[in-house]
Amino acid sequence: MFKKFHTRQISVIALIAMMIISSLPSWPGSERARAFSPSEQEIMKAFDDLLNGITQLSKTALTVDQVDSLTKEMKQAAEAFAGGDICQSASIVRDFTEEVRKLRVSNRSFAAEDLANRGWSLRQDILSMMPADKPCVGTERFNMPPRVEISESDNKHLRGTINFGEPRMWTVAVKGELYTEIEIPGIQFGVGEPGVPGVPVLHRLIGMPQGAHAQVKFNVGKSQNLKINLHPIQPEARDSAESDKLQFPAERFKDPDFTKNEKIYGSDSPFPAETVSIRRLGMARDLELAQLTVAAGSYIPATRELTLYESVEFEVFFEGGKDAFINMESLNPFDNGMNGFYTSVINRETLLSFTQETTRKLLCGGEEFLILTHPDFRDAADRLAEWKHDKGITTRVFNVNDGGGSGPDTKEEIDEFIEGRFNWCGIRPSYILLLGDAEFIEPFYVDTFGSSTTGTDYPYALLSGQNDDVPDFAIGRIPVDTLNQANTVVDKIINYESNPPFSTSFYKNVGIASQFQCCRNGGQEGRDQRSFIETSELVRDELIDKGYSVDRIYTETVDGSYNGDSTPRRFYNGTLLPSEIGADSGFAWDGDTDNIIDAFNAGRFLFLHRDHGWKDGWGHPEFTTTNVNEDVTNGSLLPVVFSVNCSSGLFDNETADGDYGTEVDREYFAERLLRLENGGAVGILGDTRDSPTWANSALTRGFFDAVWPDTVQDFGENSRKRRLGDILTHGKLYMITQVGVEGTTLAPTQWQVTSNLYMWHALGDPTLEMWTRRPLRKLPDIFQAYWINQITLKVKFAAENARLTAFQQTKDGIVHLGRTRVRNGEAVIQMLQRPVSGAQIQLIASDDDDVSVNLTKKSRK
Numbered sequence: 023m024f025k026k027f028h029t030r031q032i033s034v035i036a037l038i039a040m041m042i043i044s045s046l047p048s049w050p051g052s053e054r055a056r057a058f059s060p061s062e063q064e065i066m067k068a069f070d071d072l073l074n075g076i077t078q079l080s081k082t083a084l085t086v087d088q089v090d091s092l093t094k095e096m097k098q099a100a101e102a103f104a105g106g107d108i109c110q111s112a113s114i115v116r117d118f119t120e121e122v123r124k125l126r127v128s129n130r131s132f133a134a135e136d137l138a139n140r141g142w143s144l145r146q147d148i149l150s151m152m153p154a155d156k157p158c159v160g161t162e163r164f165n166m167p168p169r170v171e172i173s174e175s176d177n178k179h180l181r182g183t184i185n186f187g188e189p190r191m192w193t194v195a196v197k198g199e200l201y202t203e204i205e206i207p208g209i210q211f212g213v214g215e216p217g218v219p220g221v222p223v224l225h226r227l228i229g230m231p232q233g234a235h236a237q238v239k240f241n242v243g244k245s246q247n248l249k250i251n252l253h254p255i256q257p258e259a260r261d262s263a264e265s266d267k268l269q270f271p272a273e274r275f276k277d278p279d280f281t282k283n284e285k286i287y288g289s290d291s292p293f294p295a296e297t298v299s300i301r302r303l304g305m306a307r308d309l310e311l312a313q314l315t316v317a318a319g320s321y322i323p324a325t326r327e328l329t330l331y332e333s334v335e336f337e338v339f340f341e342g343g344k345d346a347f348i349n350m351e352s353l354n355p356f357d358n359g360m361n362g363f364y365t366s367v368i369n370r371e372t373l374l375s376f377t378q379e380t381t382r383k384l385l386c387g388g389e390e391f392l393i394l395t396h397p398d399f400r401d402a403a404d405r406l407a408e409w410k411h412d413k414g415i416t417t418r419v420f421n422v423n424d425g426g427g428s429g430p431d432t433k434e435e436i437d438e439f440i441e442g443r444f445n446w447c448g449i450r451p452s453y454i455l456l457l458g459d460a461e462f463i464e465p466f467y468v469d470t471f472g473s474s475t476t477g478t479d480y481p482y483a484l485l486s487g488q489n490d491d492v493p494d495f496a497i498g499r500i501p502v503d504t505l506n507q508a509n510t511v512v513d514k515i516i517n518y519e520s521n522p523p524f525s526t527s528f529y530k531n532v533g534i535a536s537q538f539q540c541c542r543n544g545g546q547e548g549r550d551q552r553s554f555i556e557t558s559e560l561v562r563d564e565l566i567d568k569g570y571s572v573d574r575i576y577t578e579t580v581d582g583s584y585n586g587d588s589t590p591r592r593f594y595n596g597t598l599l600p601s602e603i604g605a606d607s608g609f610a611w612d613g614d615t616d617n618i619i620d621a622f623n624a625g626r627f628l629f630l631h632r633d634h635g636w637k638d639g640w641g642h643p644e645f646t647t648t649n650v651n652e653d654v655t656n657g658s659l660l661p662v663v664f665s666v667n668c669s670s671g672l673f674d675n676e677t678a679d680g681d682y683g684t685e686v687d688r689e690y691f692a693e694r695l696l697r698l699e700n701g702g703a704v705g706i707l708g709d710t711r712d713s714p715t716w717a718n719s720a721l722t723r724g725f726f727d728a729v730w731p732d733t734v735q736d737f738g739e740n741s742r743k744r745r746l747g748d749i750l751t752h753g754k755l756y757m758i759t760q761v762g763v764e765g766t767t768l769a770p771t772q773w774q775v776t777s778n779l780y781m782w783h784a785l786g787d788p789t790l791e792m793w794t795r796r797p798l799r800k801l802p803d804i805f806q807a808y809w810i811n812q813i814t815l816k817v818k819f820a821a822e823n824a825r826l827t828a829f830q831q832t833k834d835g836i837v838h839l840g841r842t843r844v845r846n847g848e849a850v851i852q853m854l855q856r857p858v859s860g861a862q863i864q865l866i867a868s869d870d871d872d873v874s875v876n877l878t879k880k881s882r883k
Contacts, residue, residue: 060604062103062151064591068144069100072118075137083131092118099148108151109158115145123248132200135250136193139202143192143546143596150598163188163332167208167735168224175372177231177345180338182368183243184224186318189330192596194253195544196280201253204328205595206318208735210760212716214255217283219293221252221328222318225762227755229367230302230310231376233343238314240298243333245319250328252321254282258714259552260472260668277551290324298336303758304490306363307450308348309373311492314338315762346378351450353377354854355841356390356416359452359495362748365739366755387835388447391417391789394436395457397424402508403457406787409516412876414827414866415789416449416836422463433464437482440495444485449838453747453788454482456499457508459693460674463499471777472711475681477674478780491776493754496747498705498788500696501673507697515787518660518704520873522797528625528659529796532565534558535575535618537633537642538590538611543583548591548605551581554632556593557719559600561630561726564733573621574603575613577643618645622701625659627793629703632722635667637675637682639691647691650698660704662746662792665692666722671708671783682711692785705746705786707753709778717761717778724756725749729794744870747788754779793871800873807865813853817865819844819877824869826851830861839863 058066076084076092084092095118103111119141125134149164157164166187174181187207194201205211206222214223230236257278286293294317303311319330352360353374364373391410395403403419410417421429422436430439444450456463456479470476483497484490502508523529536558539551550556555576562572580588591605592598603609618640622629634641639649665671671692675684684690695703707725709718727733728743737759743752761775806818817826826849828839837858840851857863868874 059601060606061147061598061601063606064598064604065103065144065147065151066100068140068147069096069103072096072137072140072144075133075140079125079131079133079137083125083134088125092121095121103148108148112145112148112158112161115141115148119145132251135202136200139191139193140546143190146190147598165207168206170226170368170736172368172371175369177347177372177376178340180228180340180369180372181336183333183335184316185333186222186224186331189222189246189318190595190597191250193545194542196253200251202250203253204250204319204330209318210716210720211595212255212258213761216257216278217254217281218286219252219321219323220255221294221321223294223762224316224318225759226314226316227303227367227759228300228312228314228338228369229347229364229373230312231340231343231345231347232308232310232378234310234340235342236300236302236312237339237341238298238300238336239339240316240334240336242297242331243335245332246330248328248330249326251326252323252328254287256281258471258716260712260715287323290322292320292322294320298334300338304492305485305488305494306492307359307485307494308352309360309363309367310347311363311367313758313762314368344378346376347373348377349380350377351380351382354449356449356838357452358390359450361741362496362743362751362755365741366737366752366759370739382446384446384448386443386447387837388443388449389416389418389451389836390449391415391453391455392440392443392451393417393419393455393457394422394440394463395419396462397421397427398462399457399502399505399508402505402512405509406455406457406512406515409520410789411829411831411864412866412879413519413789413874414825414841414868415453416827416829416838418836423458433466433481436463437486440482441485441487444494449836452495453745454495454497455787455789456482456497457502459501459503459676460678461503461676464677465674468780470711470780471714472669472709472781473681475678476711476777476781477672477678477681478710479783480780491779493751493779496745496751496784496788498747498784498786498790499673500786501693502697510699511696511786514660514702514704515790517658518793519791522793522873523625523658525625525659526796529627529793530569531571531573531621531624531626532562533573533575533618533621533626533629533661534562535573535613535629535631535633535640535643535645536577538576538578540578540580540588540590541584541586542594543586546592546596547587548589549596550590550592550594552715553594553719555590555599555603556595556597557722558630558632559593559603560723561733564726564730568730573617573626574609575617575621575643576603576609576611577613578611579642613643615644615649618643619649619653622654622661623656623659625656626661628664629661630664630666630722631670632666632719635665635670635691637669637672637684637690639670640665640667647689647694650691650694650702654695654698654701656701660702662790663695663703663706663708664722664725665706665708666718666725667709668712669709671706671785672710673783673785674710696785703786705784705790705792707746707750707782707784709781710783711781713778713781717757717775720757720760721753721778721782723760724753727756728752729792742870744791744794745788746784746786746790746792749792750782750784750788754782791870795871797872801867801869801875803867803875803877805865805867805877810850813856815840815851815853817844817849817851818847819849819867820847821867821869821872822847824849824867824872827864827866827868828853829864830858831864832858832861837861 099114122138172182407417639646728749830837
């Protein structure tokens with residue numbers, strides 16, 4: 023019966039399309055009707071599915087008149103769509119959905135809820151076909167990410183409004199019960215306390231005056247009321263794979279067992295209990311961070327009533343503490359550590375208006391970049407430091423774990439040494455590099471989502487006196503075992519920055535390898551189980567908009583438990599795949615190892631893998647340590663690699679005591695890729711153990727947003743970050759706004775957030791600046807400089823907007839003099855202190871996407 027009806031309805035839709043083609047040959051919509059794109063074909067199929075749903079529902083819940091009314095609406099909407107009238111079609115489907123929801127309110131059937139969800143999804147599919155310059159009336163909130171509008175802000179309060187986009191809704195069948203999942207555009211789906219109702223929740227960072235406490239009040243705006251069985255939040259799955267055959271271990275890879283908090287679901291109290299809350303996160307150097315959490319709705323589980331808010335007005339009050347947000351020393355041009363933090367808060371425009379002077383006892387001049395090296399690698403460290411000086415980054419090198427030497431030995435002593443440089447030096451370090459593998463500079467071991475003994479360098483990035491998990495430094499590690507390896511990596515870094523590849527195509531191409539993990543059970547067929555492809559496509563769109571060419575090295579796997587149509591059709595949230603890769607597009611989904619190798623060797627300035635992984639490489643498409651050793655020969659065409667999966671950034675096998683199946687004498691994926699002579703990578707972002715999937719997708723978006731700031735909306739500002747350590751920090755801060763932190767409304771446990779803070783590392787130089795276009799020039803080395811007075815130096819230099827840095831190297835350390843930009847051919851450098859008599863002043867010119875020049879070194883030759 024079902025098959026017969028299905029066939030008949032297909033013919034109905036086909037007949038509608040044919041009628042339009044024949045009767046409207048000359049109007050603009052007829053061309054669309056003659057040749058549907060793959061996405062449009064999926065929409066026509068969805069019309070057919072809804073007609074089937076009406077018939078199925080009529081057996082138990084609908085009267086004859088209701089069937090006739092709903093069927094008529096669907097046919098009218100299909101006819102309008104086939105004829106190219108997007109807005110009319112979407113409007114009719116909206117009326118259809120509202121009519122069906124009335125059936126659900128009158129306690130007809132869960133099937134009515136499913137039919138309404140499918141109608142709502144169809145309407146959004148239709149609206150996705152709208153021309154960007156001709157939106158339909160009343161669809162302003164369609165696909166709109168949250169907008170935070172600040173109306174008042176100072177050091178006493180913060181007032182604003184959060185506007186939410188319209189929800190996405192889809193049906194999930196679990197253990198014989200139908201649920202509705204809800205997603206708000208721009209809010210990370212699937213994160214929170216497992217088992218509780220999945221009410222979407224927004225998180226944002228705010229800066230607080232030092233020592234202050236915060237209180238918050240709020241008002242909700244216009245709302246939408248729905249009668250639905252809201253799906254509970256589920257435990258996060260891992261992005262892990264294992265073994266040469268890439269057999270995914272069932273206990274690690276599969277989705278965790280379904281979880282539902284029966285006590286909460288039996289309650290008639292609104293959930294969450296707090297619509298708006300605020301929680302202190304800790305200090306980021308001088309800035310005190312807090313997290314503002316706003317629920318996009320409220321749910322009464324016992325009666326299955328969901329209220330979704332279109333907007334929420336809030337006001338945060340700061341009480342007690344100091345009046346200042348940051349210290350004046352944070353504004354020092356050599357203190358780079360604060361930039362990423364104060365741009366990540368929603369009241370960033372206010373911070374610089376409320377500062378305070380501080381008095382510290384200074385015992386050292388300090389540095390921007392602190393290199394801590396085992397003595398075995400000192401020669402390589404010194405060469406790297408010399409180059410960094412030529413880039414205008416003041417750098418000091420210290421030995422650690424040097425036995426009878428003067429340097430700190432244990433991880434605790436090293437951590438204390440870093441903090442001493444921060445507390446007692448005039449210029450506080452912003453970047454830390456550990457030069458040496460785990461047996462030379464020991465990592466810490468902490469309990470995380472991935473392992474109870476996770477190796478991590480993250481505690482080195484934290485000031486222990488602040489007792490929080492907010493980073494204070496950008497940290498990286500070059501995990502090498504020999505001086506030859508250290509020299510190889512340092513040579514790659516110096517050559518990459520000082521003599522970048524000449525090839526134009528290198529700077530125009532990005533490789534993305536990813537997997538469609540088919541498919542979700544209990545809903546629309548062909549729907550992804552993860553957000554790998556969705557995330558890959560989001561960042562690909564951003565790159566395409568910026569003029570890059572991007573490889574789609576995509577593959578598909580099918581889980582054994584799924585027995586439906588495995589053709590990739592939709593993202594995890596039910597949104598149609600882009601036409602180029604959707605059903606009937608002809609996209610092969612056959613990306614493989616050879617494609618990755620070919621892309622590497624041809625030259626890509628950036629490579630992303632978003633999928634599963636393990637300590638020896640990437641899951642799908644497969645790319646392993648063996649491939650790096652045997653097949654990668656990209657020479658000087660070195661990419662930065664974002665290896666977003668599980669455990670492919672593991673480096674601590676020498677001290678891990680066999681955790682995660684490691685062997686002491688092995689060399690794992692990320693280490694090999696970084697150490698490889700005549701190729702490999704120049705820097706890698708990767709994790710050291712298995713990591714949670716939704717948090718990883720958020721990190722990925724954050725990495726790309728650091729480099730291309732409009733990748734995501736409503737986070738940070740428009741200043742680009744190209745240094746490897748800054749990209750990692752930006753990604754982590756963005757992840758916090760997407761996933762939340764423990765202790766806030768609907769926030770997850772530490773396994774989702776804190777775990778990723780500790781597991782994710784920059785393998786390489788944290789100050790490495792990724793090239794994003796071919797350098798147009800090497801900066802000129804001709805300049806004129808003269809003193810206006812004893813502390814003011816004027817420099818004439820023919821590179822507009824170049825950054826000039828002045829410092830001295832003396833036997834007592836670095837003397838930081840000044841830094842400024844060239845404007846109208848001149849730079850006026852106000853000295854922070856008087857130069858030391860008899861010491862050469864180093865004057866460095868640098869700029870984004872240009873090779874820096876040590877002007878004084880050039881002038882002496």
